[in-house]
Amino acid sequence: MTNQNQVALQTVPVPAKLAHVVLRTSQMLIMRAWYTSVLSAKTIYADDGLAFLTYDEEHHRIALLNMPNLKPQETGAAGVHHIAFTYGTLGDLVTTYERLRDGDIKPVYCTNHGPTTSLYYRDPDANQIELQIDNYDTIEEAAQFFYSPDFKANPIGVDFDPEDLVKRFRSGEDEAVIKRRPMIGERDLTSLPLQ
Incomplete structure (x- = not known):
């Protein structure tokens, strides 16, 4: 060029x-x-x-x-995987999880990706919605994670129990520790849910 x-x-x-x-x-x-x-x-x-x-x-x-009269979404069809919304604080994400849980809206899976801690929901038409918090203070720090050996081995993340997240947050555990992604070894794109 x-x-x-x-x-x-x-x-x-x-x-x-x-x-x-x-x-x-x-x-x-x-x-x-x-x-x-x-x-x-x-x-x-x-x-x-x-x-x-x-x-x-x-x-x-x-x-x-x-x-x-729209047809339901087909599992495994091409299209949008999910739409993500970022919350300003871990407290906001935890409070939102509790409010939705208490209203019988529960995530289908929860993953600490490294740059984000994310709760995935499925709407009534089976669209996936991600509610997340940034795990790093700056975009530059988050971008550096993409070049780490941990990301290379596991670009997906580590699944977690949202109730454990609530318990850790409500107990006063350091937020930086809560948001730090544990190392679990290799995991690839085949482990992502199709819908």
């Missing part, structure tokens, strides 16, 4: 943010209630065919399109 091409690549505009996700559903009311509960979102607009939900200053983060 020439220096001229490098300069051109550096001046190409990039998105300022990821604005929203739109989901098709045949279960509009159920899906709207689920996302309102899970994300503590408010409905900005809703009618029989469309709903806009947000949890922050954005006009909508999740949009739902009501499309009757």
Whole structure:
């Protein structure tokens, strides 16, 4: 690549943010209630065919399109694996887990990836939603983890029991220790759930 091409690549505009996700559903009311509960979102607009939900200053983060008679998702089909939402503190993630658990919404699996500690949920249409906390204070520290021998041996992470996470956090254990990923050896992409 020439220096001229490098300069051109550096001046190409990039998105300022990821604005929203739109989901098709045949279960509009159920899906709207689920996302309102899970994300503590408010409905900005809703009618029989469309709903806009947000949890922050954005006009909508999740949009739902009501499309009757959709087929259920097929396991193992190509498509989006999950959508992730980051919480500001470990306490916020733990409190959210407890609130959802007490409302009978439970994660399908929980993994400390290294850069994040993540709880994965499945919505009523079988879309996976990740609720996570960053484990490092800076993006640079998290990026360094991707070049570690531990990541090379195990790019997926270490599964954990969310009740153990709650117990450790509520007991006052140092958050840096809680968020540190244990070394368990090799694990590859074949261990990821398909949906």
